Amino acid sequence: MTREEFKVRILPDEVTVTAKTGDNLLEVAARGGLGVKSTCGGAGTCGRCLVQVRDGEPRVESQLNLSINQRKAGTVLACQTFVQGDLSISIPEESRLNRHQVLLGEGRAEAETETEVEDGLSAYSLEPLSRKFVVELTPPSLEDWTSDYCRLLAQLRQDSGITDLRVSFPVMGELADILREAGWKVTATLVNRGSFWEVIRVEPGSSPKPSLGIAVDIGTTTVVAALVDLATGKVLDRRGTYNRQATYGDDVISRIVHAVEEPSGLSELKTAVLDTINGLLKEIIAGNNLEAQDIHAMTVAGNTTMSHLFLGISPRYIRLEPYTPTLSKIPPLTAEKLGLLIHPQAGVFGFPSVASYVGGDIVAGVLATGLGDEEPMTLLVDIGTNGEMVLGNNQWMVTCACSAGPAFEGGGITHGMRAMRGAIERVSIDQFTWEVELSVVGGGRPAGICGSGLIDCLGQLKQAGIIDRAGKFTEKIKHRRLVERDGEKEFILAYAYQSGIGRDITISGNDIKNLIRSKGAVYAGIRSLLRLVELNVEAIDRVFIAGGFGNYLNIDQAIEIGLLPDLPREKYRFVGNTSLKGAIQALNSATAWEKVEQLMEGTTYLELSAGNLFLDEYVSALFLPHTDLSQFPSVGQICVS
Numbered sequence: 304m305t306r307e308e309f310k311v312r313i314l315p316d317e318v319t320v321t322a323k324t325g326d327n328l329l330e331v332a333a334r335g336g337l338g339v340k341s342t343c344g345g346a347g348t349c350g351r352c353l354v355q356v357r358d359g360e361p362r363v364e365s366q367l368n369l370s371i372n373q374r375k376a377g378t379v380l381a382c383q384t385f386v387q388g389d390l391s392i393s394i395p396e397e398s399r400l401n402r403h404q405v406l407l408g409e410g411r412a413e414a415e416t417e418t419e420v421e422d423g424l425s426a427y428s429l430e431p432l433s434r435k436f437v438v439e440l441t442p443p444s445l446e447d448w449t450s451d452y453c454r455l456l457a458q459l460r461q462d463s464g465i466t467d468l469r470v471s472f473p474v475m476g477e478l479a480d481i482l483r484e485a486g487w488k489v490t491a492t493l494v495n496r497g498s499f500w501e502v503i504r505v506e507p508g509s510s511p512k513p514s515l516g517i518a519v520d521i522g523t524t525t526v527v528a529a530l531v532d533l534a535t536g537k538v539l540d541r542r543g544t545y546n547r548q549a550t551y552g553d554d555v556i557s558r559i560v561h562a563v564e565e566p567s568g569l570s571e572l573k574t575a576v577l578d579t580i581n582g583l584l585k586e587i588i589a590g591n592n593l594e595a596q597d598i599h600a601m602t603v604a605g606n607t608t609m610s611h612l613f614l615g616i617s618p619r620y621i622r623l624e625p626y627t628p629t630l631s632k633i634p635p636l637t638a639e640k641l642g643l644l645i646h647p648q649a650g651v652f653g654f655p656s657v658a659s660y661v662g663g664d665i666v667a668g669v670l671a672t673g674l675g676d677e678e679p680m681t682l683l684v685d686i687g688t689n690g691e692m693v694l695g696n697n698q699w700m701v702t703c704a705c706s707a708g709p710a711f712e713g714g715g716i717t718h719g720m721r722a723m724r725g726a727i728e729r730v731s732i733d734q735f736t737w738e739v740e741l742s743v744v745g746g747g748r749p750a751g752i753c754g755s756g757l758i759d760c761l762g763q764l765k766q767a768g769i770i771d772r773a774g775k776f777t778e779k780i781k782h783r784r785l786v787e788r789d790g791e792k793e794f795i796l797a798y799a800y801q802s803g804i805g806r807d808i809t810i811s812g813n814d815i816k817n818l819i820r821s822k823g824a825v826y827a828g829i830r831s832l833l834r835l836v837e838l839n840v841e842a843i844d845r846v847f848i849a850g851g852f853g854n855y856l857n858i859d860q861a862i863e864i865g866l867l868p869d870l871p872r873e874k875y876r877f878v879g880n881t882s883l884k885g886a887i888q889a890l891n892s893a894t895a896w897e898k899v900e901q902l903m904e905g906t907t908y909l910e911l912s913a914g915n916l917f918l919d920e921y922v923s924a925l926f927l928p929h930t931d932l933s934q935f936p937s938v939g940q941i942c943v944s
Contacts, residue, residue, distance in 0.1 A: 307323055307324055308321055308322070308323055309321075309322055309323075309324070309386055309387075309388055309389045309390070310322075310389050310390075311328070311331050311335075311386060311389070311390045311391075311392065312358075312390070312391040312392070313331075313332060313335055313337060313392055313393070313394060314357065314391065314392065314393040314394075315393065316335075316337060316394075318335040318336070318337060319335075320332075320334050320335040322334075322386040323386065324385075324386060324387055325385055325386065325387075326385065326386045327345070327381065327382050327383070327384060327385050327386075328352075328354055328361070328379070328381035328382070328384045328385075328386070328390075328392060329341055329345050329352050329381040329382040329550060330550070331386065332354070332381060332394065332550075333547065333550040333575070336547075336578075336582075337394060337399070338399065338400030338545055338547060338549055338550055339352045339354065339381050339394060339398050339399065339400060339550065340352055340398055340399070340400055340549075340720075341381075341382060341549070341550055341551070341552065341553070342552070342553045342709060342714040342715070343382075343552065343557065345382035345550075345551065345552070345561075346382070347364075347365045347367055347380055347382055347383045348367065348368075349368075349714070350367065350368030350369070350380065351398065352380055352381035352382050352398060353373075353378055353379075353380065353381070353395060353397070353398045354378070354379060354381045354384070354392050354393065354394050354395070354398060355376065355377050355378050355379075355392060355393045355394075355395065356377040356378075356379055356384075356390065356391075356392055357377070357391040357392060357393055358389075358390065358391035359388055359389055359390035359391060360387070360388060361379070361384045361385055361386060361387060361388070361390055362384070362385040362386075362387050363379055363383060363384050363385075364383045364384070364385065365380065365383040366379070366380070366383070367380070367383075368380070381398075396724075396725065396750065396803075397720070397725070397750045397751065397804055400545045400549050400550075400721075426673055426676060426888075426895070427888065427891070427892035427894050427895040427898075428892065428894065429535075429536045429891055429892065430891075430892050430893045430894060431514065431516065431533035431534075431536075431600070431890065431891050431892070431893070432494065432495045432516065432533075432600045432602070432650060432652060432889070432890055432893060432896060433492060433493065433494045433495070433514055433516055433533055433599040433600035433649075433650065434463070434492070434493050434514060434533070435490055435491070435492050435493075435510065435514040435534070436459060436462050436463050436490070436491050436493065437488070437489075437490050437509045437510075438455070438458045438459055438462055438488070438489060438490075438491055439458075439487065439488045440454050440455065440458050440482065440487040440488070440489075441454075441487070442487050451478050451479050451482055452470060452475065452478065455470065455478065455482070455489075455491065455502070455505075456468050456469075456470065456502075459491055459493070459502070463493070463500075465493070465500050467498070467499040467500065468493070468499065468500050468501070468502065469496075469499055469500070469501045469502070470501065470502045471501050471502060471503045471648050473503075473647070473648060474502055474503065474504065474505055474648075477505070478505060481505050481506075481507055482505075484507060485507035485508055488507075488508055488509070489505050489506060489507060489508065490505070490506045490507075490508065490509055490510035491504070491505050492504035492505075492506075492514065492599050494599055494600055494648070494649065494650040495600075495635075495650060495893055495896075496635050496650060497634070497635045501648070503599060503646060503648035503649065503650075504596070504599070504646065504648070512597055513532050513533070513534050513535075513597075514532075514533040514534050514599060515530060515531065515532060515533060515539075515593070515597050515598045515599065516530075516531045516533050516598065516599065516600040516601060516602070516890045516891075517529065517530060517531070517584065517587070517598055517600070517601045517602075517645065517890075518531060518601070518602050518604075518883060518886035518887040518889075518890045519580060519583075519601060519602065519603045519604070519883075519886060520604050520605065520664065520667075520880060520882040520883040520886060521546070521576060521580070521603060521604070521605030521606075521609045521610070521613055521664075522546060522605070522606075522609070522664070522687075522851070522882070523546065523548075523553075523554065523555055523606065523608075523609060523687065523688055523689075524545065524546060524549065524553075524687065524688075524712060524721065524851070525543055525544065525545055525546055525851065526543065526544060526545075526546050526576070526579045526580060526583065527541065527542070527543035527583075527880060527883050528541070528542050528543070528580065528583040528584065528587060529541045529883060529886075529887055530587050530591060530598075531887060531890055531891065533599075533600070533890070533891065536891045538887065539591060540587050540590060540591055542583045542586045542587055542590075543583070544579060544582065544583060545579075546575070546576060546579055547575040547576065547578055547579045548572050548575040548576055548579075548612065550575065551568070551571065551572060551575070553688065553709045553712065553714050554688040554689075554708075554709055554714075555606065555608040555609070555618075555621075555688070555689070556622060556706075558572055558608065558612065558618075559608060559618045559619070559621060559622050560622075562612065562617060562618055562619070563617065563618075563619045569612070569615065569617055570615070572612045573612055573613070573614075573615040576609070576612055576613050577613070577641070577642055577643070580643065581642075581643065581644045584598075584643070584644050584645060585644065588644075595644050595645050595646065596645075596646050597646070598645035598646055598649060599645075599646050599649045599650070600649055600650045600651075600652070600890060601638065601643065601645065601649060601650070601651045601652065601890075602651075602652045602653075602654070602886040602887075602889045602890045602896075603651065603652065603653045603654065603663075603886065604653075604654040604662075604663045604664045604666070604667035604882045604883070604885060604886045605654075605662060605663055605664050605882070606656075606660070606661075606662035606663070606664050606665075606689070606691075607621060607628050607631075607656040607658070607659050607660065607661070607662035607663075608621055608659075608662070609662070609664075610630070610633065610653055610654075610656060610662060610663055611628065611629060611630065613641075613653075614630070614633070614641070614653070616629050616630060617629065621659040621660075622659075624912075626658070626659040626660070626910070626912075627659065628656060628658070628659050630656075631655055631656045631657070631658075631903070632655045632900070632903075633652075633653030633654075633655060633663075635650055635651070635652060636650075636651045636653070637649065637650065637651060638651055652889065652890075652896060654666050654667050654885070654886070654889070654899060655899065655900060655903045656903070657702055657903055657906050657908050658702075658704075658908040658910070660689060660691070660704035661691055661693075661702045661703070661704050661906075661908060662691075663882075664685070664691075664882035665683075665685065665691050665693060665702065665882075666885070666899060666902055666903050666906075667881065667882045667883075667884070667885025667886055667889070667899075668683055668685060668693075668847075668849050668878075668881035668882055668884075668885055669683065669693055669700070669885070669902050669906070670885040670888055670889065670895060670898060670899055670902060671878070671881040671882075671884035671885035671888055672847050672849075672878055672881055674693060674695065674696070674700065674847070675695070675696075675697060675700055675902050675905065675906075676697050677696060677697055678696055678697055679696060679844035679845055680694075680695070680696050680838070680842050680843055680844045680845075681693075681694070681695065681696060681843070681844065681845050681846070681847060682694050682829065682832075682843050682845075682846045682847070682868075683846075683847045683849060683878075683881075684825070684829070684846065684847070684848055684849065684853070684867070685849040685850040685853065685881075685882075686707065686711060686825055686848075686850060686852050686853055686856075686866075687707070687711065687712060687850055687851075687852055688706075688707060688708065688709050688711075688712060688714075689704050689705065689706060689707060690704065690705045690706075690707040690824060690825035690828055691703075691704045692704075692825075692828055692829060692832060693906065694829075694832040694833070694836065694838075694843075695906075699836075699905075699907070700902075700905060700906045700907065701832050701835055701836060701906070701907045701908075701909055702832075702906050702907070702908055702909065703828050703831060703832055703908070703909040703910075703911050703917075704828070704911070705824040705825060705827065705828035705911055705917070706824060707821045707822075707824045707825050708817065708820065708821045708824070710754075710757065710814075710817045710818050710820070710821040711754035711757065711758075711821055711852055712753075712754055712852070713726075713751065713752070713753055713754065713757075715814075715817045716752070716757065716810075716814045716817060716818075717793075717809060717810070717811050717813075717814050718751040718752055718796075718808045718809060718810070719751060719752060719753070719757065719814070720750065720751035720752065720753055721753055721754075722744060722753040722754065722755070722851065722852070722855065723744060723753075724744055724745035724747075725743060725744065725745065725747065725748070725749060725750030725751065725803055726743065726744045726749070726750065726751055726752060726753035726756065727741050727742070727743055727744075727749045727751065727752040727753065727756040727760075727796065727797075727808070728742055728743065728744050728753055728755045728756045728855055729741065729742035729755070729756060729759055729857070730742075730752075730756050730759040730760040730763055730796065731759070731763060732760075732763040732764065732766075732767045732769070733767070734766060734767045734768070737767060737769065737782050737784055739784070739796055739797070741756075741796065741797060742756075747803065748797075748801065748802055748803035749796075749797050749801075749802055749803060749808055750802070750803045750804050750808075751804075751808060752796065752808065752810070753855075754852045754855075754856075755852065755855035755856055755857065757810075757814075757818055758818075758822075758856060758857060758860050758861055758864065758866065759857055759860050760796065760810055761774075761815065761818050761819075761822075761860075761864045761927070762857075762859075762860035762861075762863035762864050763860070764794065764810075764815075765863065765864065765927050766863065768780070769785070769794060770815060770927070771927075772926045772927045773926060773927075774812075774815040774816060774818075774819045774926075774927060775812065776792045776794070776812060783795075786809075791811055791812055791813060792811070792812050793807075793809035793810065793811045793812070794809060794810050794811075795807050795808070795809050796808050796809060796810060818864075819864075819925055819926075819927065820925065822864055822865060822866040822924070823865070823921055823924035823925045824921060824924075825866055825867075826865055826866060826867070826868075826920075826924045826929070827917055827920035827921040827923075827924045828911065828917070829867075829868060830920040830924075831909060831911060831916050831917045831920055832909060834916060834920075835909055835916070840868045840869075840870065840934070841870075843868070843870060843874065844874065845874050845875075845876060846867070846868070846870065846874055846875045846876065847876055847878045847881070848867075848875060848876070848877050848878065849878050849879070849880070849881040849882075850880065850881075850882075851880065853877060854877055854879060854880075856877075858872055858875050859872070862928070862935065862937070862938060863927075863928065863938055864927050864928055865924060865926070865927060865928030865929045865935060865938075868934075869928075869934065869935040869936060869937050869938060885899075
């Protein structure tokens with residue numbers, strides 16, 4: 304009888320996964336809770352999902368991008384290697400996803416106060432989406448035989464001031480016994496259901512447990528959760544990790560393709576993000592000596608695709624013209640329906656999206672920064688695989704999203720990687736000797752270079768005259784760091800003996816082209832918004848830089864290469880993970896949550912694929928810093944052509 308199931312042992316984690324014939328190792332590792340890089344989503348083209356076969360003989364379908372030495376050492380592409388027997392494999396450090404530098408909500412220390420970071424309550428009073436009330440009821444008698452249900456609601460209405468109150472079905476079943484055992488003094492937990500409030504828990508006596516909520520930011524790359532004491536508005540704990548959906552591709556388009564084209568793709572992506580969130584919930588609950596029942600409300604902010612996948616709704620039409628999401632507004636839901644490991648009847652509040660590529664994370668960012676409530680003309684920029692931006696003030700707001708590509712997160716770059724241990728995050732090149740100084744995440748030897756390091760590198764190469772304004776390496780200059788391999792020039796950032804991967808870490812001419820395209824798309828998006836509302840860049844009073852990548856960005860170098868407008872540096876402010884901050888703010892304040900829908904409906908969306916506006920700006924931005932140097936007066940004086 305032929306065996307259909309086999310054991311795959313994964314080292315050095317000592318995790319064993321049961322796999323079937325034909326399962327690829329990328330999927331097997333994911334089922335074992337071990338993320339492996341896969342920029343291409345398992346298509347076999349990116350060459351990043353490297354694992355080493357220690358024992359056994361899998362079926363290898365493709366060895367594209369693998370050197371002869373790698374093949375001899377048993378290195379394979381996980382997505383192109385299939386189970387056909389028991390295996391033992393190892394996942395090298397540089398292939399792993401689970402050691403990201405995750406921004407948990409804070410911005411740079413100089414950018415904001417501790418109160419703003421921790422509470423997110425500067426603009427709204429504390430009126431959380433879940434509340435606790437201790438109520439004392441008059442026991443029934445022969446003269447007063449009002450039902451327990453009505454008796455509880457009448458007292459709660461009086462004590463809370465909330466008129467439209469209901470009781471959840473599970474509470475109805477246990478209400479009579481709890482009231483009598485508690486001597487008619489109980490603690491009732493209420494959750495906002497939008498048009499009414501519902502009692503989801505009744506505990507005997509005066510419960511000492513605080514009312515707790517969770518705010519979640521579902522990012523394409525990482526997921527972050529914050530535990531909030533709803534009685535005080537204080538953040539008690541934060542946890543973050545990589546989004547397990549990354550196994551199926553780095554960007555939203557590859558995940559949409561997987562969801563639509565693979566038979567179980569949508570289910571796999573929903574399970575991946577749910578497992579990610581539930582993993583964080585387990586950490587928070589265990590780390591704070593809680594029970595799942597203690598968490599009664601959750602707010603969730605993510606881009607439009609992430610929101611659809613979280614709900615298990617197909618994102619098929621998000622990428623098809625005219626780019627229409629199934630949902631923009633998300634009705635109030637319960638944790639039980641979504642499979643979240645908190646109180647089953649806890650309220651789950653998903654942020655609405657403006658459009659297919661401007662999602663709830665940006666709406667949360669607008670809420671957190673106060674952009675829509677204040678007079679100064681503000682530009683909010685969140686740079687990642689997509690560059691999303693909002694321009695406006697309390698009178699009007701316009702928004703757009705451009706596909707920056709994966710370059711800023713290490714995708715499509717020879718030695719690119721995300722911001723995790725071993726990533727080069729700062730680069731300095733001596734303009735006379737070309738010697739290089741590097742700053743590495745976590746210290747130690749570099750394994751690759753992440754987004755902030757790439758921006759530094761591009762700016763430093765230009766300032767040193769190593770590349771020209773078109774991003775091409777200078778022809779006449781010779782130096783030991785400037786080498787040619789397979790007909791392409793590369794600049795060595797770290798020699799093999801200095802690196803943590805045993806080979807040179809370089810940036811190539813093709814890498815530079817990809818970076819210029821990415822920076823050009825972001826700047827063209829900003830220019831398109833300005834032209835739409837007929838404003839000059841000088842009209843911008845302040846620029847908020849949001850998100851994980853932005854938090855580590857060197858503004859001078861970003862302006863040097865033409866990624867951001869050439870404005871006085873004091874106008875720039877790092878605001879951290881505004882998606883999480885907005886989610887915390889809404890969790891703490893029903894008024895803030897009501898404001899969210901107003902912000903969404905009051906924002907005008909610019910579709911960049913319509914007309915030639917964006918394309919014209921994009922083509923002009925494919926130089927360092929730009930074809931029009933008058934837009935970069937502080938850079939144009941020193942740029943090398």
